[in-house]
Amino acid sequence: MRNVAVIGVGAHPVGKYEHLALKDLAREAIWGALRDADVEPEKIDVAYVGNSLGGLLTGQEGIRGQVVMQDAGFGGLPVINVENACASGATAFRGAWLEVASGNADFALAVGVEKMFVGDIAKSISAIAADSELELSRMGMQFSASYAIHPKINLKGKMRDYGWTPADFANVAVKNSDNGSKNPVAQHRRPLTTEDVLQSRMIADPLTLFMCSSIGDGAAAAIVCSADAAKKLSSRPLVNIGACILKSGVYRLPNDDRADTLTLTAEAAYEAAGISPEDVDLAEVHDAMAPAELMIYERLGFCGPGEGPKLIDERVVTLDGNKPVNPSGGLSARGHPIGATGILQMYEIVRQLRGECGDRQIQNNPKVGLAQNQGGLLLGQDSAAYSVTLLHT
């Protein structure tokens, strides 16, 4: 397979846009990516469109991608609608990568879009979480509650074993709020203090409101082509795709001590790219709930078991550290419009690697960025879909 590069990215800021439809959000991201890539729309051979809740929330059950692509002025090209809950964006990106890597396409577009500020929000949040027949209908589970008590996540067990405290979780949100305050596409731009987070409303013990990502409308797009073509077309630093790994969760019995799926996904990505966790200069990770970010550090190999809070306290993962995590503000501050999130992560990493992030530009001269996206929660699994993507200049 041939080497693939990201030649352009675009985004619609995350927020509450009651008057905008899926196509309005997507159009700005798609056109932004085309401008950024300086590529004519006619060059695009194929589009992957990631969206999760459009059927339930907007009534557009099918052909969502064709609707947004036609609106953006495209026709004729293959459009593949993909869904993987909160990992829908990464799944779209992986599809675009594979098209170009295989030589089946020269230019591929990945779009992630979500419109959440409509209708019955509680229903929408629950719908993506789980096996609807089993967990939602029969058990009446809600996503944050599910996260707080999920036996595979075992949050209370980790607090007991590692000595993690609610303040440790709050500090994740504080870091990310600082970053988000400097990001023009972020939904939440108010820097929070540890007290702000701890004193916000309890959602599901130990999770308070500001530890949980909120709902939001948003979109992002990326255009990929062969590294050879990108070199010819652009004088900017070339952003290569080093690895694009997707896995689904594994059903586990209690006390199953096999490595969790995120660890395996990250290991596969490092192996594919021929690098190790130490080589990663920045990461955008899936902090759907603040404590998740601490566990993700471990599973990506950024620290040993239980050492997550130290990475924040010692300012390793802050904007001024040597391995900034969620410089965009992450899911909690940049926002988490479900199907868009995975490509919003690429948007941030590409722009950080190119040095285009202004006030929140990281200062460690980054060469390698990691995007980690995951989606869904099934009984007996840690999560339903995991993605790790490595980008490097």
Place this chain on the structure above:
Amino acid sequence: MRNVAVIGVGAHPVGKYEHLALKDLAREAIWGALRDADVEPEKIDVAYVGNSLGGLLTGQEGIRGQVVMQDAGFGGLPVINVENACASGATAFRGAWLEVASGNADFALAVGVEKMFVGDIAKSISAIAADSELELSRMGMQFSASYAIHPKINLKGKMRDYGWTPADFANVAVKNSDNGSKNPVAQHRRPLTTEDVLQSRMIADPLTLFMCSSIGDGAAAAIVCSADAAKKLSSRPLVNIGACILKSGVYRLPNDDRADTLTLTAEAAYEAAGISPEDVDLAEVHDAMAPAELMIYERLGFCGPGEGPKLIDERVVTLDGNKPVNPSGGLSARGHPIGATGILQMYEIVRQLRGECGDRQIQNNPKVGLAQNQGGLLLGQDSAAYSVTLLHT
């Protein structure tokens, strides 16, 4: 890219199964494909799962593929949920093909599944048809009505220009009902007469009930691997994938005389496989409404403008002809469980090419089969997604 073969297919019969969930339908198809391929489940590297209405009709808005794959005993592998309305199955098949063709996977599984006998059926049929915001909310259009009057389909215009009669449309359904009567996975197994079809209830002039595909529950699965691997693993006739082409519709003004997208899709498929329409020995096509099959003949290059009825009258496309079309019974008799249809087409073609179809085995010693699947209907377009796949021994 490397040559890819279909090494196994499976299906759940199409019908009304109120007591079965998506996962029950999919499980039988997946396990059937594994048995048919004689491949261990552990060999499968990636799965593409096509479904269109699971969010609206079953409440499973996200991660439908992970739910059905976990239930079938799979975990860890990448699962990509794809949607393209009635072309969701072909889109899943194309994904599996690309994974293996590129070398990214050695064995890929494509699943198509739909559960339609639940809830508000009228809503479900409408939801997949169109741009929900524009056509459904504002115009209150219903799918069969939309088909009957759609300016890009221009059914009444074709009756005027070609002299097509309702009896010509009925004869498509008659042919397909004959074929379906011999197919153990078909939903409708009663052979119909021209009178039966013409005298059935009028749905949207000139379409009567038996000219329209009905709703149904069903599933199908296919396992693909490199042609080299398939040769080593199986002594049966090798079924190769010659082309796998997907396109989306093009927005057109009235009287736009550019070739329609299905014609372009078929031409691209013939070119990729290095064959011409004359080389096709059998086809499974998307007769969502009976008249569509007549237009599809033209667009696939099987006959000249308006000559479709002649292919039926002269028994070219019947089971005993030299180019049987819809030997399975097609959408009207085999059934049209939306997301499953594209892979049900592959199921039929693979088994016909292998000579496994018993009573309905075609007798022209088939070497090349064509599957044509399409989905969605947007204003200003002929359709939203078109797929043509060529399989050959």
